[in-house]
Amino acid sequence: MENPTRTADYIARITQRRNSLGDQIAHSIPSETPFVWEIGCGHGHFLAAYAAAHPSKICVGVDISKDRIDRGLRKRNRAKLDNLHFIQADARDFLDALPAEATFSAIYILFPDPWPKRRHHKNRIMQSEFLTAAAQRAGQGTRLHFRTDYEPYFRDSEQLISQHAAWQIVAEPWPFEQLTVFQSRAASHHSLIAQRRSEYT
Numbered sequence: 001m002e003n004p005t006r007t008a009d010y011i012a013r014i015t016q017r018r019n020s021l022g023d024q025i026a027h028s029i030p031s032e033t034p035f036v037w038e039i040g041c042g043h044g045h046f047l048a049a050y051a052a053a054h055p056s057k058i059c060v061g062v063d064i065s066k067d068r069i070d071r072g073l074r075k076r077n078r079a080k081l082d083n084l085h086f087i088q089a090d091a092r093d094f095l096d097a098l099p100a101e102a103t104f105s106a107i108y109i110l111f112p113d114p115w116p117k118r119r120h121h122k123n124r125i126m127q128s129e130f131l132t133a134a135a136q137r138a139g140q141g142t143r144l145h146f147r148t149d150y151e152p153y154f155r156d157s158e159q160l161i162s163q164h165a166a167w168q169i170v171a172e173p174w175p176f177e178q179l180t181v182f183q184s185r186a187a188s189h190h191s192l193i194a195q196r197r198s199e200y201t
């Protein structure tokens, strides 16, 4: 039977976590400027190089691992990159906690955890619900960049995106190359770019 005190505690904890994430986002991301969002940024190799090459773009890396975010923050501080931010969060919580007026202009998902077993596919970041939630916060023309070394995940994502109303796969060159930790360990990889459909509401 449900314990009302435990349920209330649980809801209070979730609300507190979401509010504190919302505060962190509000302090680091100017809400009037669409930002470049990297999901599962790891140690921040890609985004630090991207932010250095694009000083006018606000770049935000999100990862669930505190240790990886701390390493990213050290890179940011060493390179004095004011346009680069790293936030420890689950990507879905981050989306939920974004202020209403905040949008992004690009998404990068590089070598996400592949969760090879079928019963674990539900843990993959690439899900229809995630694509819908991301499209709702994506500005016009937003590109989603996806790269993996696990071919079955690539094929599943390709299929998922082609069946999704908000996104359309486009044949475009990869806009910015920077070796990540997982890319340096991979023998090969597959990449796709999808554009947010302008007619999607």
Ligand SMILES: C[S@@+](CC[C@H](N)C(=O)[O-])C[C@H]1O[C@@H](n2cnc3c(N)ncnc32)[C@H](O)[C@@H]1O
Binding pocket: 039, 040, 041, 042, 043, 062, 063, 064, 065, 068, 089, 090, 091, 092, 110, 111, 112, 113, 125, 180, 181, 182, 183
């Ligand atoms: C395989 S590593 C790839 C790291 C980096 N992108 C690279 O290419 O080296 C996957 C990363 O995604 C992070 N991650 C996994 N699930 C996540 C989620 N739901 N939200 C945010 N980060 C997540 C992990 O902590 C890990 O750092």
